Amino acid sequence: MxxxxxxxxxxxxxxxxxxxxxxxxxxxxxxxxxxxxxxxxxxxxxxxxxxxxxxxxxxxxxxxxxxxxxxxxxxxxxxxxxxxxxxxxxxxxxxxxxxxxxxxxxxxxxxxxxxxxxxxxxxxxxxxxxxxxxxxxxxxxxxxxxxxxxxxxxxxxxxxxxxxxxxxxxxxxxxxxxxxxxxxxxVRKEIEGFVLNRLQAALLREAWALQRDGIASCEDIDKTVRDGLGWRWSFMGPFETIDLNAPGGVADYANRLGPLYYSIARSRTEDGPWDDALIARVEEDRRRHLRADELAARRDWRDEQLMLFAASRTKSGAR
Incomplete structure (x- = not known):
């Protein structure tokens, strides 16, 4: 239309x-x-x-x-x-x-x-x-x-x-x-959370578990996405990412790393909901880097960054 x-x-x-x-x-x-x-x-x-x-x-x-x-x-x-x-x-x-x-x-x-x-x-x-x-x-x-x-x-x-x-x-x-x-x-079939939030849920589940288990702080987990995964994900999705990450493409990648990802997935099968103690711990961790009274200003900053990013994509013709 x-x-x-x-x-x-x-x-x-x-x-x-x-x-x-x-x-x-x-x-x-x-x-x-x-x-x-x-x-x-x-x-x-x-x-x-x-x-x-x-x-x-x-x-x-x-x-x-x-x-x-x-x-x-x-x-x-x-x-x-x-x-x-x-x-x-x-x-x-x-x-x-x-x-x-x-x-x-x-x-x-x-x-x-x-x-x-x-x-x-x-x-x-x-x-x-x-x-x-x-x-x-x-x-x-x-x-x-x-x-x-x-x-x-x-x-x-x-x-x-x-x-x-x-x-x-x-x-x-x-x-x-x-x-x-x-x-x-x-989205061809109804499913709770659709596609976007199911993908986001998988990442968030692992992020909360990594913090809960004392493996990394909220800030270091954010860095991993912000300064690592997010760079590629800002202009390509997960399938294209792995398609380009192995010499023979997506099938080659799956054969090389599929067992690792399966093992990772199996390691999280017993995770329960985020309980009050974990939520309080993550809240405390996040507030070390951003005070509650700074949230609104940081949202404005986020929108400013999105505008800069949108302008950059428009100029480059990225899709």
């Missing part, structure tokens, strides 16, 4: 105006779409537009948008109700609390006010759409559209249909996401 070909009378609605929802609003508005934001919490809604304006100014400073920030910000409006937000919308991006009951209630509410054509994407990080969106009239038009936060800087989006999502819904959302510049991943 070329977003310029979307009916100009049909905006996009974002329901849930926290960091993820407001981030989605920037991604849509940057592509030229009008966006209505709604949040049941008035304070969250009020903070969304000023925050978006600040982010747009930063994007402009880094050369990541050509239009004036104010021009893009003018495409963002707050809605007073759910019905007002989705009235006539072509697409709804749901970004509410990550709880089945909350998402299910929203689907029920959407069914009462949505027209018969609107497509609904959920920003769910790991809850399957079938768990909250099935057996409703709108069910064929609902799927997961899971971003990485912030979606206007990190482009990947996972599209995960429910058992009742129509092929037309998948095709529409694929075209929309490509049209606004996202990198679309199709």
């Amino acid at each position: 070329n977003v310029s070909k979307m009916d100009p009378g049909k905006p996009v609605a974002v329901v849930g105006a926290g960091l993820v929802g407001a981030g989605w609003a920037i991604a849509f508005a940057r592509a030229g779409l009008r966006v209505r934001l709604y949040d049941a919490n008035p304070r969250t809604a009020e903070q969304a537009l000023p925050w978006a304006a600040n982010q747009l100014a930063a994007l402009h400073d880094h050369g990541l948008i050509d239009e004036a920030p104010a021009t893009i910000a003018a495409r963002l409006t707050l809605a007073d109700s759910l019905a007002q937000a989705i009235d006539g919308a072509a697409y709804v991006q749901e970004s509410v609390l990550e709880r089945v009951d909350v998402k299910r209630q929203l689907m029920v509410d959407l069914e009462e006010v949505a027209d018969r054509s609107v497509i609904i994407g959920s920003s769910s990080s790991g809850i399957k759409a079938s768990d909250f969106a099935n057996d409703l009239a709108i069910s064929p038009r609902v799927l997961i559209a899971h971003p990485v936060n912030p979606p206007y800087l990190v482009p990947v989006v996972e599209l995960v249909p429910s058992t009742q999502t129509s092929q037309e819904t998948i095709a529409f959302t694929d075209a929309l996401m490509r049209g606004i510049g996202q990198s679309v991943v199709h």
Whole structure:
């Protein structure tokens, strides 16, 4: 879909105006779409537009948008109700609390006010759409559209249909996401955590275990990813990485190191959940390097680095 070909009378609605929802609003508005934001919490809604304006100014400073920030910000409006937000919308991006009951209630509410054509994407990080969106009239038009936060800087989006999502819904959302510049991943079967968070979970599981077992500190584990694995992973994925890391390619790599990775995996089969004592220990370890009152500033620094990285990738043509 070329977003310029979307009916100009049909905006996009974002329901849930926290960091993820407001981030989605920037991604849509940057592509030229009008966006209505709604949040049941008035304070969250009020903070969304000023925050978006600040982010747009930063994007402009880094050369990541050509239009004036104010021009893009003018495409963002707050809605007073759910019905007002989705009235006539072509697409709804749901970004509410990550709880089945909350998402299910929203689907029920959407069914009462949505027209018969609107497509609904959920920003769910790991809850399957079938768990909250099935057996409703709108069910064929609902799927997961899971971003990485912030979606206007990190482009990947996972599209995960429910058992009742129509092929037309998948095709529409694929075209929309490509049209606004996202990198679309199709998850072919529903699974908890989808692809991104299952990969992240595997790394986090090992990271917490290494800290728990006294093998390395949080900072040294972070260094290993930040100054090692992350350099390659910033422009290629795990399969391409290993394909290039053995003379004969991926099969050669698997034959050489497959037994090692199998042995490593078997060594962690008895790991349980992160308990209170471990969480407290990791919290103490992290706070040695970043005080709690510095977290917000460090998040701003992170977004600044992502903008610099995005600008670099744009110039280099990396994919």
